[in-house]
Amino acid sequence: MKPYYSDNLIxxxxxxxxxxxxxxxxxxxxxxxxxxxNVGKEYEQDVDKEQYKNLALESLECIEEKLKHRxxxxxxxxxxxxxxIFSPLYVWLDALEKCELKLRDIVxxxxxxxxxxxxxxxxxxxxxxxxxxxxxxxxxxxxxxxERKGGKSTIAPENFTKWTVxxxxxxxxxxxxxxxxxxxxxxxARCIDLFSYEGDLVCxxxxxxxxxxxxxxxxxxxxIGIDTVEEYCEKAARRCSQDILKLDMxxxxxxDDKQGALL
Numbered sequence: 001m002k003p004y005y006s007d008n009l010i011x012x013x014x015x016x017x018x019x020x021x022x023x024x025x026x027x028x029x030x031x032x033x034x035x036x037x038n039v040g041k042e043y044e045q046d047v048d049k050e051q052y053k054n055l056a057l058e059s060l061e062c063i064e065e066k067l068k069h070r071x072x073x074x075x076x077x078x079x080x081x082x083x084x085i086f087s088p089l090y091v092w093l094d095a096l097e098k099c100e101l102k103l104r105d106i107v108x109x110x111x112x113x114x115x116x117x118x119x120x121x122x123x124x125x126x127x128x129x130x131x132x133x134x135x136x137x138x139x140x141x142x143x144x145x146x147e148r149k150g151g152k153s154t155i156a157p158e159n160f161t162k163w164t165v166x167x168x169x170x171x172x173x174x175x176x177x178x179x180x181x182x183x184x185x186x187x188x189a190r191c192i193d194l195f196s197y198e199g200d201l202v203c204x205x206x207x208x209x210x211x212x213x214x215x216x217x218x219x220x221x222x223x224i225g226i227d228t229v230e231e232y233c234e235k236a237a238r239r240c241s242q243d244i245l246k247l248d249m250x251x252x253x254x255x256d257d258k259q260g261a262l263l
Contacts, residue, residue: 005237009217010225012240014233017205017226021062026224029200031063031071032191032212034183035088037079049086052079056088056095063205064099069148071101072191073139074109074183089137096141104146107138109187110169138168138187140195151197154219163190173211183211192219210236 001023005012013020035055063071075088089106096103111134121130155163173184188211192202198220204212207225209232216223217240227233 004230004233005240007241009222010213010240011223012207012210012213012225012227012233012237014227014230016228018058018062020226021066021205024066024224026066026201026203027068028063028066028203028224029069030192030196030202031067031073031205032188032202032216033072033204033206034074034208035059035092035206037076049080049084049091052086052088053091053095056091057098059205060092060095060099060101064101064143066203067101067143070104070140070142070146070195072195073141074136074187075139076136077133089139092139096139101141101143102146103139103141105140105166107140108167109136109138110167111135112169112171138191148197151200154198155193159190159193163194183208185211185215188212188215189219192216192221196221207236208232210239214239 001013001020003011004014013024073092075092077087077089078085079088080086093103122128168187168190170184170186188204192212192215196202200221202212202216202221202223203225204210204223205226207213207227210225213223213225213236225236227236
């Protein structure tokens with residue numbers, strides 16, 4: 001299958017992962033991804049639970065076939081319409097069991113409020129208050145066994161100590177930069193540095209604007225990204241085509257929890 005974009009470390013494919021992954025002859029060391037909140041609909045529209053359950057199960061079935069080692073899946077606390085709310089966490093955990101993939105842990109991502117100060121629903125009234133989301137989850141898991149030997153780790157000891165906790169604090173990325181719901185670079189950087197070795201193959205099957213790929217390239221990993229939207233494939237290709245010089249030099253990541261880090 002011909003990639004939309006490729007260089008010495010990165011490949012980008014346009015299409016649905018359920019169509020693309022089965023056609024690729026690859027063995028993935030680490031999945032780092034955030035599934036869409038809208039299941040192919042326009043952003044901010046209501047999500048159908050059954051559609052989302054099908055997406056989770058069918059996606060994991062395809063991922064399981066190509067995965068060698070570990071995965072990190074970022075999901076919001078709740079989804080749905082104003083009348084039908086469900087938790088994506090339970091959907092993905094159920095799909096993991098059906099695909100025989102194994103849960104290792106769940107990280108809570110504290111988004112440091114991220115400017116979300118608007119009071120939704122009824123104001124100063126018990127009539128119909130809505131909770132404002134300031135936390136998301138990152139499901140950490142693996143395929144056969146958690147332990148991996150034989151690679152070169154790149155994580156600094158001080159970062160290992162800070163990041164091997166189940167609460168990560170970092171603000172969300174600006175929505176106007178590349179994508180309606182972009183990763184902050186710090187999130188895939190932590191996952192990649194903590195859970196993979198130098199030279200490993202990282203995959204983001206819901207690539208969006210390519211933040212995972214861009215960070216993977218900075219950290220000396222190979223990466224594959226997949227997305228259904230050509231606009232995002234183009235944006236990701238442009239980001240990843242930027243020359244990354246001095247890969248052996250530390251990268252400074254800033255976050256509101258004062259954990260500016262040497263990666």
